[in-house]
Amino acid sequence: MLKKEVQYLTNEGFKMNRYDRQIRVDQIGLAGQEKIKQAVILIVGCGALGTYAAEQLIRTGVQHLILIDPDIVEETNLQRQTLFTTKDAQAQKAKVTAAKEKLLQINPKARIDVYQERFDSALFHQHKKIHLILDCTDNYLARRLINDYCLAFNLPFIFASVASTSGQVMPLFPSEGPCLSCVFPQLHQLEKKGCDTIGVITPIVPLISSIQISLCLQYLVGDLKNFHTLHMVESWPLKVSSFQVNKQTDCLMCNQKQSHTSASELTETCGEVFQTTFPFLSLEEIEGLCIDQKLTYQKNPIAIKMQLGSFEITFFKNGHTLFYGFTETEAKETFGKIKKYLAQLHP
Missing domain, CATH: 3.40.50.720 (NAD(P)-binding Rossmann-like Domain)
Structure with a gap:
């Protein structure tokens, strides 16, 4: 069987022949190599x-x-x-x-x-x-x-x-x-x-x-x-x-739950990125803000990225929010405006 596999690989040429030694490993074989390739x-x-x-x-x-x-x-x-x-x-x-x-x-x-x-x-x-x-x-x-x-x-x-x-x-x-x-x-x-x-x-x-x-x-x-x-x-x-390690039944991330009932404190994290958590955050509401203010944004099922000139803010569906390119003063000022906007929507 191994000779047939090697012959097949030789006929395939450069594309597969180079993996001969790996295909000879029982756990991989020709079928496994094809899965790796794909x-x-x-x-x-x-x-x-x-x-x-x-x-x-x-x-x-x-x-x-x-x-x-x-x-x-x-x-x-x-x-x-x-x-x-x-x-x-x-x-x-x-x-x-x-x-x-x-x-x-x-x-x-x-x-x-x-x-x-x-x-x-x-x-x-x-x-x-x-x-x-x-x-x-x-x-x-x-x-x-x-x-x-x-x-x-x-x-x-x-x-x-x-x-x-x-x-x-x-x-x-x-x-x-x-x-x-x-x-x-x-x-x-x-x-x-x-x-x-x-x-x-x-x-x-x-x-x-x-x-x-x-x-x-x-x-x-x-x-x-x-x-x-x-x-x-x-x-x-x-x-x-x-x-x-077992799955934790009370894990907030697994359950997609918020650990805050109000906006958490804005903190600086690795790479001069500021982050916070907005509870009850709705991507539809953030998209509405972008449209209302004529802001450039990108959206996918789990997040919206908002462009503010040279600044970027990424809002995730679970409320996690990241501020990029801001000084601490600028981040706090923008954080306050967003917090006020969301408070008006959820009095």
């Missing part, structure tokens, strides 16, 4: 974890990747991020652009869509089919948005993070099992922490990324059934632990 994977974050993930996926045979990251390549990235070079840093290339160039050198026939923007902006782009999302971000605000997105659209994602000499990985299917907030109940507090304040050693990144991609392949070939296990890896000294 997958559409969204990678949020094109830094340390994201670049390793993207390279491995292209090498495994994934033909369609979507990369999202707002940043440019900097020299300090080169210590822990693959795909990038000193020339990329000197040219201040967008990470997604530099990554795409290198990935196409590995497989010129792959389709790689890139968005140099934040995830909450990129989620307004239309994609007919996404099979899986890889969380390769460096902050918990972005992870919360991924969690909410997957919950709303019934998608699985694989969470991964690294810091210092350790890392964590967990496959999540929020609509069926625990969500990220079930795993980290203090998610709101974690969002307030800075992004790049903790160091990280080089080898922990490919180690955690490889576990993430192994779980990804297991899911793509239909062999991943457990969405309840958090894997924790300490590399110095080496220790691996796994913990079972």
Whole structure:
């Protein structure tokens, strides 16, 4: 049977023959390789974890990747991020652009869509089919948005993070099992922490990324059934632990419930982004405000992004609201106006 498979791949030519060694693995085979080939994977974050993930996926045979990251390549990235070079840093290339160039050198026939923007902006782009999302971000605000997105659209994602000499990985299917907030109940507090304040050693990144991609392949070939296990890896000294996490019946995110009965305090989070929660928020009311004030906006089933000159505000269906480009004074002033407007609608 194996000879027939290899012969078939040879006839197919370059497209499939390169995956011969992977197809020889019993858990994958020809059928599994075809599933990998057909997958559409969204990678949020094109830094340390994201670049390793993207390279491995292209090498495994994934033909369609979507990369999202707002940043440019900097020299300090080169210590822990693959795909990038000193020339990329000197040219201040967008990470997604530099990554795409290198990935196409590995497989010129792959389709790689890139968005140099934040995830909450990129989620307004239309994609007919996404099979899986890889969380390769460096902050918990972005992870919360991924969690909410997957919950709303019934998608699985694989969470991964690294810091210092350790890392964590967990496959999540929020609509069926625990969500990220079930795993980290203090998610709101974690969002307030800075992004790049903790160091990280080089080898922990490919180690955690490889576990993430192994779980990804297991899911793509239909062999991943457990969405309840958090894997924790300490590399110095080496220790691996796994913990079972159950869905929390009182989880506010899972139940799409608000934790406030009035607008919460406006707070600054990672990346100079301000956030708050407006209870009883209706996307229809926000859309009405945009139309009434002749504001530019984008809408999808879970959020509205409002454009105010160089400022952006994203309102989510669950009341979570993000302010981008504002100084603290400007954010508070705009927050007050929106709060007053909503109060008039809900006296």
